[in-house]
Amino acid sequence: MSQTNDAFAKAVPLDADSAVSVRNVSKNYGDVEALKNLSLEFPRGQLTSLLGPSGCGKTTLLKIIAGLLKPDSGEVEIEGKIISSPGPDRSFVFQDFALLPWASVLRNVAFGLELRGVAKSEREAIAEKYIKNVGLTGFEKAYPHELSGGMRQRVGLARALAVDAQVLLLDEPFSAVDEQNRRKFQEDMLELVRGENKTFIFVTHSIEEAVYVSDQIAILLPRPSRVSEIIRPTSFRGTGKENIRRSPEYLDIVDEIWASLRNYVE
């Protein structure tokens, strides 16, 4: 555990550089208290995971940040502005991909730009570039039902990247993807976070996944929903993606998180 405490000690002061601030947000669905007075800071240029058992309000929080849901109270500030609706500064990757089944890969990837009124040739050129980045060159004319789950999520990712938003919101993006593809995705996420200067908010219920990809892990607990702990791995970030899973700090953090979550498993 000492290494984790170490991690806390070395952590950058939060107020220094937050891209997204969630302050005292509460949200009820009828009688269900999905979020209660939740506050959390998301450092710029880093990947923050929201980790917790299902039903603890991760999707609700992400949709509030996206502007798709209104909180009952509290506020979300992005780059200094309080938001109340979706905006060009955020883009979303959906758990079930949310692709248009009647549109080709190219049109799906370009769809965010199409909605922003970017001219066809221009948006298709941009889409081509991101299709290449996510490794789907040659599938531009394919339709979603012709692709595997992993490839569909690559389309979803390319669509989110193509609009060049500062904040990427990913809701369990790899949970409907097979294990091999998921590992490849996790490695790609690391490169993406390093390569793009964007803030990633990443929802997952997998402890290993969260520890593997995150700069900061916020552990959410249900009933009432709250942030119970914030963990920042430090030592293995620079060690190369092959070595992360062998690093002692990685293993310690996984154990520690499991210890705090095991009481909440039904």
Add this chain to the structure above:
Amino acid sequence: MNRSLLLKLLSAVIVFGAWEIAGRVPVSYAFPTFFESMYALGVMTFDGSIFTAYAETLKPLVIGVAISAFFGITIGLWVGLSNRFEWLFSPIFVVMQAAPLAALIPILVMAYGIGLTSKVFVVCIMAMPVIVLNTASAVRNTPASIKDMGKSFLASDRDIILKIVIPAASPVIFSGLRLGISAGFIGAILSELKITPTGVGDIITYSRSIADYPSMYAAIFSIIVLAVLFLNLLERTENYLFEGNNRGYVTD
């Protein structure tokens, strides 16, 4: 593609073969064989009477189907998008769908006479409810996640309707159209049999009255062929418009 064509031909041969045999047995003195009926159809084609008949029958059919498709889809979209309209309109179309048409025809004739208007009404009463109800339920069942996707990528309400809701609903809208158009064909013939005998309905009534059963069956057969051709055309249109939606269902 070739295999499905082969299967279609095979099923046609089986159906027509069964018809021919049933006509030869004969099942009823009023049931002609397949070849007798085709011969009668040939005669009507060459003397042109079938074309004159369709010129008459297609009028209420085309007008009625066009009205039903346009207003049916529009009202269906409206009903599907707003709870208030659902409450207001849905019962009307459910009742319309369940109403016995034969009982309504005398009322229509009293109100609108025996001309084209009444016939168009009959076609609409047959065709519209299923179009409205299918469209409304398709719109209501648009997956929430693709609507959320649209909103998160800054779609306007108009974009959401035009680029997400309508394309997503299109398979069910088109199946409503197919059912509605089939029902419209029935309505057009029914109106010619029940209101005033004109067009194809006249051929049926007249040839029955002089016991020319091959001509009567030829007329009925031609309607079915026309309906199938029309539905195929509709399916082509749908596949062309929304290619990725096509998971390979066929109607014919």
